[in-house]
Amino acid sequence: MSETPAKDDAERPAALAAVQHAGGGEIDRLMSRVAANLRRRGYRVGGVVQSNVMQPGQCRCDMLLEELGTGEVHQISQQLGPGSRGCRLDASLFENVVARVEASLREPLDIFIVNKFGKQEAEGRGLRQAIAEALAAGIPVLVGLNHDYAAAWRDFCGGDGDILAPDEASIGSWLESSLAAAPSPVDA
């Protein structure tokens, strides 16, 4: 199993890719499958993937975040009523998850996956700092990027990183090259 690089390695180029998509739930399912495959192969996967689940009797779905390191699922949305049009994200619940994800970076990881670089991240909040910390630690990072926030992503990356199509072949190819640079997992 690879070791998380020390702080001294912060200057080394980190593998970074964004899977650009047009929205919808398919990216959530795709990233979940990618994360599950990596875990099956023995890689230590950190980060979160989102899934939206419709509950009986509710007019809007619940937004859930699965912590990839622990498998714990956290609700981050609130029900605002049938006529509401406002953002359903519960910032307090989301901050709880962000804190847990940032704390998980203290553990050794082989890859960090965040299926969402959205409004919060574009405005400097949310998981933006966690993504930066993972990259600074030399951990390969794979991010789901809604194309509405592509400009904010470019600003964040400063021209670095790859843009991938939302399909398993593109992601698989990138993973092979990025993870090949790190030692193979002992339990693969």
Place this chain on the structure above:
Amino acid sequence: MKIVVLVKTVTVPVILPGAAPPVVGATAAGPTALINPLDELALEEALRIKDETPDSSVTALSVGGAEAEVGLRRGLALGADKAVHLVSGETAAWDSWATAMALAQALRRIAFDLVLCGGESLDRAAGLVGPYLATFLEIPHVPRIAAIEARDAAALVVRRRVERGDREIIDCPLPALLSVDKGINRPRLPTFQAIARARSQVIDTLPVASLIVPPAGVGALENQVEVVRLSGPKPRRGSASRADATRAAADRRSLMMKGGAPAASERSPLLEGVSDRVLADLGRMLREQGVELETGMNGAGDATAMAVGGRS
């Protein structure tokens, strides 16, 4: 221009889910620490000066324990040239007075023309460190800065917020301390490369124990404020406006669409003219409303109609 920005690391208060009544506390993974948002605005203002005046320097200064590094590294990632950590593990118990006293002692060792800070911190919101510090350093302090409009080597022209939405333009000699208000700017966001660089940059440390401070009395690193009690805000009474229930539904809807303002034809008449004429008109209107009147004299010797009864 040598600029020092005071940077505080604060923790985000999180309402723990499921707690009744709601409990403010840290998350299970530990509190989320971040740079105090108003300090980040102060830093942005300093960086804008540096962008326009390349020979300027920006130093981020923080006092505290290990948590202070979060704010300082954020400052470095955003573009501060240098970070100074005034190391003390006990600042959580320090009040604004002791914090300002420690910062003043540190600033006596750092050359500066301008000190910038946020008007208050997210956690304590006392807003006292800035004014105390300026007093200890014997330099001018301008609070609630909305804009830095002009500057030269010896002075700044700043705009500050005052009551009722007014603004004050102040010509402020340097050195000085400015406390910035929200809305002064939109802070830049660091790239991940800058965040990575900031992780490995050296932060200068200055132990509080190395500062020369009097052991007791004014000037000592002692708290001057005792927090007796903290309580939550009282619930506000609802203040929804209600349309007059005696009106027709269409009229009520029309009123609500206009924000409750009556139509021009429904507004109270404005009486104009010389006082005798106004009084006569007022008397007539009141009598039409059924109010009984007596006539008397006011202090100026004018005839005054006084209402003595209600509607008949």
